[in-house]
Amino acid sequence: xxxxxxxxxxxxxxxxxxxxxxxxxxxxxxxxxxxxxxxxxxxxxxxxxxxxxxxxxxxxxxxxxxxxxxxxxxxxxxxxxxxxxxxxxxxxxxxxxxxxxxxxxxxxxxxxxxxxxxxxxxxxxxxxxxxxxxxxxxxxxxxxxxxxxxxxxxxxxxxxxxxxxxxxxxxxxxxxxxxxxxxxxxxxxxxxxxxxxxxxxxxxxxxxxxxxxxxxxxxxxxxxxxxxxxxxxxxxxxxxxxxxxxxxxxxxxxxxxxxxxxxxxxxxxxxxxxxxxxxxxxxxxxxxxxxxxxxxxxxxxxxxxxxxxxxxxxxxxxxxxxxxxxxxxxxxxxxxxxxxxxxxxxxxxxxxxxxxxxxxxxxxxxxxxxxxxxxxxxxxxxxxxxxxxxxxxxxxxxxxxxxxxxxxxxxxxxxxxxxxxxxxxxxxxxxxxxxxxxxxxxxxxxxxxxxxxxxxxxxxxxxxxxxxxxxxxxxxxxxxxxxxxxxx
DNA sequence: TGACCCACGA
Numbered sequence: 477x478x479x480x481x482x483x484x485x486x487x488x489x490x491x492x493x494x495x496x497x498x499x500x501x502x503x504x505x506x507x508x509x510x511x512x513x514x515x516x517x518x519x520x521x522x523x524x525x526x527x528x529x530x531x532x533x534x535x536x537x538x539x540x541x542x543x544x545x546x547x548x549x550x551x552x553x554x555x556x557x558x559x560x561x562x563x564x565x566x567x568x569x570x571x572x573x574x575x576x577x578x579x580x581x582x583x584x585x586x587x588x589x590x591x592x593x594x595x596x597x598x599x600x601x602x603x604x605x606x607x608x609x610x611x612x613x614x615x616x617x618x619x620x621x622x623x624x625x626x627x628x629x630x631x632x633x634x635x636x637x638x639x640x641x642x643x644x645x646x647x648x649x650x651x652x653x654x655x656x657x658x659x660x661x662x663x664x665x666x667x668x669x670x671x672x673x674x675x676x677x678x679x680x681x682x683x684x685x686x687x688x689x690x691x692x693x694x695x696x697x698x699x700x701x702x703x704x705x706x707x708x709x710x711x712x713x714x715x716x717x718x719x720x721x722x723x724x725x726x727x728x729x730x731x732x733x734x735x736x737x738x739x740x741x742x743x744x745x746x747x748x749x750x751x752x753x754x755x756x757x758x759x760x761x762x763x764x765x766x767x768x769x770x771x772x773x774x775x776x777x778x779x780x781x782x783x784x785x786x787x788x789x790x791x792x793x794x795x796x797x798x799x800x801x802x803x804x805x806x807x808x809x810x811x812x813x814x815x816x817x818x819x820x821x822x823x824x825x826x827x828x829x830x831x832x833x834x835x836x837x838x839x840x841x842x843x844x845x846x847x848x849x850x851x852x853x854x855x856x857x858x859x860x861x862x863x864x865x866x867x868x869x870x871x872x873x874x875x876x877x878x879x880x881x882x883x884x885x886x887x888x889x890x891x892x893x894x895x896x897x898x899x900x901x902x903x904x905x906x907x908x909x910x911x912x913x914x915x916x917x918x919x920x921x922x923x924x925x926x927x928x929x930x931x932x933x934x935x936x937x938x939x940x941x942x943x944x945x946x947x948x949x950x951x952x953x954x955x956x957x958x959x960x961x962x963x964x
Numbered sequence: 965t966g967a968c969c970c971a972c973g974a
Contacts, residue, residue: 539965566965602966637967668968703969737970744971768971800972807972835972866974901974
């Protein structure tokens with residue numbers, strides 16, 4: 477068969493197939509948009525059995541599975557394709573990121589670079605930069621930054637915004653600032669990323685300043701801008717600044733639920749409990765974050781009783797508390813010595829099968845210990861996975877709180893035997909135990925291997941030498957007979 | 965097809 481004949485045959489085949497698969501293609505696109513996985517699988521099976529799984533429909537099927545988040549099927553079909561374009565690679569990368577599998581996303585990107593005739597585009601870079609950001613792979617991020625420059629995407633707005641976010645997320649504030657300052661064109665997203673990034677990196681004042689600069693230079697703010705700046709106002713207890721932001725929210729009608737939640741939280745943190753409640757009451761629709769923020773507002777302002785009663789109302793209204801809500805409520809119960817409500821919450825948590833979440837386990841251990849029911853703390857503790865550090869720390873603190881120093885020290889030794897990672901909090905929880913047995917000497921001399929181990933571990937996690945004194949200086953020894961300064 | 969955003973606390 478000669479060349480032209482082949483071409484004609486292939487054209488005829490295409491024509492014959494086109495009318496058959498075209499409706500399926502649009503159907504698959506619809507399934508992808510509505511994330512109808514079951515229907516997609518059914519149609520896929522139909523296409524296989526009726527022999528319609530042609531080369532033109534396979535990529536559509538990959539995209540559909542990717543949009544439905546069905547990683548396995550998307551990957552399988554993707555691997556079977558003889559040719560893959562940039563668009564398909566982008567969808568695969570996007571799918572992995574949405575699934576939180578950023579490492580897989582990076583691997584697909586590397587495959588893309590190795591493939592012939594397929595280059596990353598202005599859509600690819602924001603995705604993969606986000607993946608390296610999530611993985612905190614700053615060195616990869618820098619390489620990607622370099623790649624965008626050599627491939628002429630170095631001034632693309634979306635690419636630059638994702639670089640800003642990546643540098644901020646990896647704690648490289650200066651580098652983010654350099655990119656931001658060099659940007660010829662900035663969007664509201666660029667500003668928002670800087671505000672949020674400064675706050676997350678501990679520069680709340682700068683975050684507020686950047687927001688003011690943004691407003692001052694006439695950039696049109698959006699919901700994300702205020703949601704980024706309000707936590708900074710709350711942290712700084714800048715009630716007046718927070719009120720001004722609230723004014724802008726009203727003026728520009730940015731009143732989405734997430735904005736109201738951020739306002740409730742800001743007012744609560746600034747001590748404006750009445751204003752927080754006003755925003756909360758005026759919300760048309762409240763979610764678990766709204767309720768949790770308001771509950772936290774009462775706790776922060778010393779009204780734990782109102783926090784508990786709001787928690788009850790929340791459940792009557794049919795809102796399911798999250799692990800954050802539970803953590804707060806258990807803290808409230810502990811501080812009120814309210815074992816009755818604490819046990820109720822525990823029961824609810826078990827019914828909801830939330831009792832295997834580490835944050836909740838830890839809060840339960842802590843609550844029972846503070847209510848002087850250490851045996852209940854232990855019974856929660858024995859059911860934990862015992863690999864994570866935090867429940868151990870809570871148990872250690874619990875023992876110390878109940879003046880059971882020997883038990884705390886024994887528990888710590890067990891922690892070392894079981895190979896659980898220790899951190900500064902472990903040290904903070906443990907050392908008062910030595911104070912309770914009225915002597916810090918054992919730590920420094922008699923139990924030297926343990927002390928050495930603590931300092932070695934802390935030094936390796938912080939990357940430098942940590943002295944005994946430095947460690948003790950950080951530890952609360954207020955009620956204990958020995959103070960760090962006396963140990964020389 | 966895409967970049968930024970709310971509650972805890974370790």
